């Protein structure tokens with residue numbers, strides 16, 4: 001039985017001012033699992049990843065990582081904080097929040113420099129990450145001057161150089177060119193094959209099947225709406241419609257007088273089976 005990495009029991013979270021973001025979320029994530037988190041805008045995906053990264057703490061219920069509660073008190077212990085930060089890496093949805101160093105090189109070197117490694121090891125990790133993300137040519141550039149896609153690759157490299165056991169990726173394909181997207185999909189698969197845990201929040205239904213063993217879906221009410229295999233979730237048109245991940249689509253085929261409606265899943269292949277809506 002694989003080690004349980006995250007265990008959430010009836011977790012609620014509300015932002016200051018009372019804005020609810022997660023309600024009654026119970027869930028376990030095991031080591032080596034590849035999880036995709038689906039949900040429409042504002043359903044709570046980013047909030048979940050921030051709780052898993054120990055940036056916010058459950059307002060009610062309990063959240064454990066590696067068997068230990070993730071509470072504000074736990075993170076005041078430097079040894080706990082260091083061990084946790086070394087094991088878990090979050091790539092933020094908003095890269096501007098993540099990037100703060102003066103150059104791309106410094107940005108990618110930042111995490112390994114915190115790890116008490118030999119200088120040569122730090123350089124090796126940074127060079128490998130710069131190469132993997134094809135950003136060697138940007139090493140002297142200030143991250144804030146880069147394009148959206150370049151920033152995203154720098155943010156990924158800055159976590160890659162840490163080499164975490166657990167990856168938390170928040171809409172990581174946003175702004176990436178097709179080659180980088182395909183690198184990312186391969187990368188997630190390789191991390192999974194190497195026994196790492198990868199939790200990816202995404203809107204891109206086309207990659208779910210490839211990068212997930214299990215899919216969790218948030219409803220617009222911030223509750224967990226479903227947990228299942230990619231086939232179970234992507235095959236459940238009612239669920240995708242109820243969670244605002246797809247919409248009904250009216251159109252007329254050439255040569256037909258009557259128009260009709262059918263469910264339209266953005267990005268996912270749909271086979272023009274129109275029976276449901278006649």
Ligand code: ADP
Nearest residue numbers: 015019020021039040041042043044045046047
């Ligand atoms: P998603 O990532 O699925 O789009 P979020 O986790 O970002 O959703 O947001 C969940 C809910 O929390 C939304 O209603 C959002 O408006 C609210 N929210 C997110 N961040 C903040 C914040 N910093 N302060 C107050 N409310 C927030």
Ligand code: MG
Nearest residue numbers: 045046047093
């Ligand atoms: Mg988000």
